[in-house]
Amino acid sequence: MTQENDNFVTEPRQETGLDELLECLVAVASIHHHDATREALIAGLPLEDGKLTPGVLGRAAARADLTARIIRSPLSQLNPALFPAIVLLEAGRACVLLNLDIKNGQAEVIFPELGEASSIVSLAGLQDAYSGQAAYVRPKFRFDARGPEVKKQRSRHWFWGVIRENRKLYRDVLIGSAVINLFAVAMPLFVMNVYDRVVPNAATETLWVLAVGIFIVLCFDLALRLMRNAFVDLAASRADVKLTSSIMSRVLGMRMEAKPASTGSFTATLQSFESVRAFIGSATIVALVDLPFVVLFAAIIALIGVPLVIPIVIGAVFVFLYALAAQSKLHELSETTWRIGAQRNATLVEAVGNLETVKALRSESRLQGMWERASAFLSRTSAQLRLVSSSVTSVALWTQHTVAVAIIIVGVYMIIEGDLTQGGLIAAYLLSSRAMAPISQAAGLMAQYHQSSTALQSLNDVMDKPTERIEGKAYINRPVVHGDVKFDSVSLSYPEAERSALNDVSFRLKPGEKVALIGRIGSGKSTLSKLLLALYQPTGGAIFLDDVDIRQFDPMQLRRHIGYVPQDIALFFGTLRENIVAGAGSEGVDDEALLEAVRLSGLESLVKSHPHGLDLPVGEGGSMLSGGQRQSVAIARALVNNPSVLLLDEPTSAMDHASEEVLKKNLTRFSQEKTMVIVTHRTSLLSLVDRIIVMDAGKVVADGPREQVVEALRKGQVGRAS
Structure with missing residues (x-):
C-alpha cells in the first residue's frame, strides 16, 4: 500500500x-x-545504545544471506537496478528507497x-535529510544440489581472507618499495661519481648538480617511506579490527560441548593473537618486501666489478x-613456550577466580x-628460545660486516690491478650493506615467525570449532510461543564423559503446566534445562517447543x-540495572517491566534502601x-522479558525462609499462564507445582501428580534406574 506524503519532514523526530x-x-x-528475525540479525553484534550501526550492517545482513555495501553518492546518482537500497539520513535515521522519479x-x-x-x-525533502x-x-546467490561442482569450493580462511582484502594496499606498498630500493642506488652512484670525476677534476659545478639531484631523490625517498609505513599500518589496523572481531564472535557463538576444559589456557590462546598481530606489522612487511631487491643490488655491484659479488653470494x-x-x-x-605459558596462565586464572576458596582451604x-615450577620452566625455555633466536640475528650481523670487509679486500686488489676505481669500491661497499640488510632482517624474523605460526595454529583450532548458528541456515520465526515442551527419547553424553548424562528421556509439558524435577545429585535434572535452552545438542532424540524441533x-x-x-549464578561487572537487562536485546526493557521484575524477585527493598x-x-x-541477592538478580533477569517458559534451577538455595515465601507468592501470581519447570531439592517449593518428575541416573523413574509422587516417595515405591 502506497501513501502520499509530499511534505517530507526534515526536522529530527522525537526519540x-x-x-x-x-x-x-x-x-x-x-x-x-529472505526471512530473518530481528534477534537473529543482531545476535552477538556490537550495538550502540542497543541499536544497529552502519559499521556492522554488513555483518547483520550476512545473517539473512545478504550482502551490504555502504557507498557515498548523491541521491540522484544511486543505481535503480540495485534498489531497494537503505538510505542513511541525518540524526541516525534511515529509510528504504524503492524508487526514484527524478523527472517529477x-x-x-x-x-x-x-x-x-x-x-x-x-525528492527535495529527502535530499535535505540525506x-x-x-x-x-543484495541477496547472495545460492547453489543447490543440481549445480555440478566443477572443483571443490574452498571456504574463505578467517585470517588470510582478511589479509587478502587489503591486497590493493599491499600492492601500493610493493610499488613504493620498488621505487625506494631504486632510489637507494642513487647514493652509492653519487659517491662514486664524486670520487672518480669531481675530485680528480675539481669540477665543483658538477658537484652541485649531483648534490641537487641526490637531494631531490632523498626528499622523494623520505616521502615514499612515510607513505609506505602509513599504508602498511593502515592495512594492519584494518585487518586487526576485523580479525579480533571475528575471533570474539566465534568464541561467543561456540557450542558449549566445544568449549575447552581450561578457561585460563583458552584465554592464553586468544591472547596469543598479539604475536600474530606483531608479525604482520610494518617491520615484517618491509623486510619481506625488501628481500627480492637483494638481487638488484648484487647485479649493480656486478656491473661495478664481478668479483665483488662473490662475498655477497657466499654470505x-x-x-x-x-x-x-x-x-x-x-x-x-616456540611450541614448548606457548604450552607452558598457557598452563601457567590457567593456574593464575583458576587461583584468582577461586581466591576465597584457596584461602579457606x-x-x-x-x-x-x-606457579613457581611453571615459571622456572618457562624462564629456561624462553632463555633457550632467545639464545637461538639471537644467535641467528648475531650471525647474520657478523656475516654482513664480514662481507663488507671481504669486498674491501677484493676491491683493493682490483684497484691495484687497475680493474676498479676508488669510487667504485666505496659504491660497492655501500651497496653491499643494502644487499645484506634485508637478509639479516629476514633471518631475525624467523624466531618471531615460529611464535606467530604456533599462535596462528592454535587460533585456527578455535576458529574451526562448531558454532550454534549455522551459516546459511534458515531459522523459523516464532515471535510468540505457548510453552508446549516435549522431550522425545532424548539422550546426551558430555564430551569426554565416561557415561551418558541422559538416557532415552521422554515427557511432555502442556502450556501453563507447573512441574518439579527432583532426584539425586547427578541424575540429569540440570542437564534437561541446558538442553531446552539449546546450550547442548542431544546425542539422540529431539526436543520440541510448540511441536517444532528447537533446532529450527x-x-x-x-x-x-x-x-x-x-x-550457579554469574553476574557481570557493572550496575544492578545492567545485570538485569543484560539479555534484553534490541527491543530493550521499559522501566515498568524492569521495576516489576525487581519487585517479583524480592530486590525491591535493596533498591529502595540503596x-x-x-x-x-x-x-x-x-x-x-550476598548469595541470596545474587540469586534474586538472576530471578529478575529471568522474569524481565516476560517469557513463556520458566526454568528455575534451585532458585532459592541461598535464600532465607522469609525471602523464599515472598518469592513463592510472586511466582504463583506471575506464572499463571506460563510453563514452569523447577529443579529443586527443597520440598517447600513443591507447593508451586502440580506435577513431579523424578530423575535417576539420567532416566525418568517417576512422573505424575504431585500428591501421588510424594506419597510414592514417602513409601519407598520409587526405585532407582537400572
Whole structure:
C-alpha cells in the first residue's frame, strides 16, 4: 500500500527507541524473500545504545544471506537496478528507497515507523535529510544440489581472507618499495661519481648538480617511506579490527560441548593473537618486501666489478643455511613456550577466580609451588628460545660486516690491478650493506615467525570449532510461543564423559503446566534445562517447543522465550540495572517491566534502601552482593522479558525462609499462564507445582501428580534406574 506524503519532514523526530536501520534491513530482507528475525540479525553484534550501526550492517545482513555495501553518492546518482537500497539520513535515521522519479521530483520510500507501507515523498525533502551515504543490500546467490561442482569450493580462511582484502594496499606498498630500493642506488652512484670525476677534476659545478639531484631523490625517498609505513599500518589496523572481531564472535557463538576444559589456557590462546598481530606489522612487511631487491643490488655491484659479488653470494648462502639449521629448534622451543605459558596462565586464572576458596582451604602453598615450577620452566625455555633466536640475528650481523670487509679486500686488489676505481669500491661497499640488510632482517624474523605460526595454529583450532548458528541456515520465526515442551527419547553424553548424562528421556509439558524435577545429585535434572535452552545438542532424540524441533529456532530467539535461573549464578561487572537487562536485546526493557521484575524477585527493598537505586554497583561476579541477592538478580533477569517458559534451577538455595515465601507468592501470581519447570531439592517449593518428575541416573523413574509422587516417595515405591 502506497501513501502520499509530499511534505517530507526534515526536522529530527522525537526519540522512539526504534532501531530504524535494523527495521530497514528487515524490510529489505522481506522484499528479497529472505526471512530473518530481528534477534537473529543482531545476535552477538556490537550495538550502540542497543541499536544497529552502519559499521556492522554488513555483518547483520550476512545473517539473512545478504550482502551490504555502504557507498557515498548523491541521491540522484544511486543505481535503480540495485534498489531497494537503505538510505542513511541525518540524526541516525534511515529509510528504504524503492524508487526514484527524478523527472517529477518524487521518491518512493518505506519509513520504519510506518511498517511495510511505502510512501511517496518529495525528492527535495529527502535530499535535505540525506546524509550522503546509502547501502546496497543484495541477496547472495545460492547453489543447490543440481549445480555440478566443477572443483571443490574452498571456504574463505578467517585470517588470510582478511589479509587478502587489503591486497590493493599491499600492492601500493610493493610499488613504493620498488621505487625506494631504486632510489637507494642513487647514493652509492653519487659517491662514486664524486670520487672518480669531481675530485680528480675539481669540477665543483658538477658537484652541485649531483648534490641537487641526490637531494631531490632523498626528499622523494623520505616521502615514499612515510607513505609506505602509513599504508602498511593502515592495512594492519584494518585487518586487526576485523580479525579480533571475528575471533570474539566465534568464541561467543561456540557450542558449549566445544568449549575447552581450561578457561585460563583458552584465554592464553586468544591472547596469543598479539604475536600474530606483531608479525604482520610494518617491520615484517618491509623486510619481506625488501628481500627480492637483494638481487638488484648484487647485479649493480656486478656491473661495478664481478668479483665483488662473490662475498655477497657466499654470505647470503651462509646466513640462509645457518637460519635453516636453527628452524627445528626454534619450532620446538616456540611450541614448548606457548604450552607452558598457557598452563601457567590457567593456574593464575583458576587461583584468582577461586581466591576465597584457596584461602579457606589453605591451598596457597600448592598453587604457589605450581606457579613457581611453571615459571622456572618457562624462564629456561624462553632463555633457550632467545639464545637461538639471537644467535641467528648475531650471525647474520657478523656475516654482513664480514662481507663488507671481504669486498674491501677484493676491491683493493682490483684497484691495484687497475680493474676498479676508488669510487667504485666505496659504491660497492655501500651497496653491499643494502644487499645484506634485508637478509639479516629476514633471518631475525624467523624466531618471531615460529611464535606467530604456533599462535596462528592454535587460533585456527578455535576458529574451526562448531558454532550454534549455522551459516546459511534458515531459522523459523516464532515471535510468540505457548510453552508446549516435549522431550522425545532424548539422550546426551558430555564430551569426554565416561557415561551418558541422559538416557532415552521422554515427557511432555502442556502450556501453563507447573512441574518439579527432583532426584539425586547427578541424575540429569540440570542437564534437561541446558538442553531446552539449546546450550547442548542431544546425542539422540529431539526436543520440541510448540511441536517444532528447537533446532529450527534461532538460538537467540529460542532463549528469548525462556526465562532461566541457573544453579550457579554469574553476574557481570557493572550496575544492578545492567545485570538485569543484560539479555534484553534490541527491543530493550521499559522501566515498568524492569521495576516489576525487581519487585517479583524480592530486590525491591535493596533498591529502595540503596542511594544509587538500580544503578548500585554489584562488583565483579556480583562480589558486592550476598548469595541470596545474587540469586534474586538472576530471578529478575529471568522474569524481565516476560517469557513463556520458566526454568528455575534451585532458585532459592541461598535464600532465607522469609525471602523464599515472598518469592513463592510472586511466582504463583506471575506464572499463571506460563510453563514452569523447577529443579529443586527443597520440598517447600513443591507447593508451586502440580506435577513431579523424578530423575535417576539420567532416566525418568517417576512422573505424575504431585500428591501421588510424594506419597510414592514417602513409601519407598520409587526405585532407582537400572
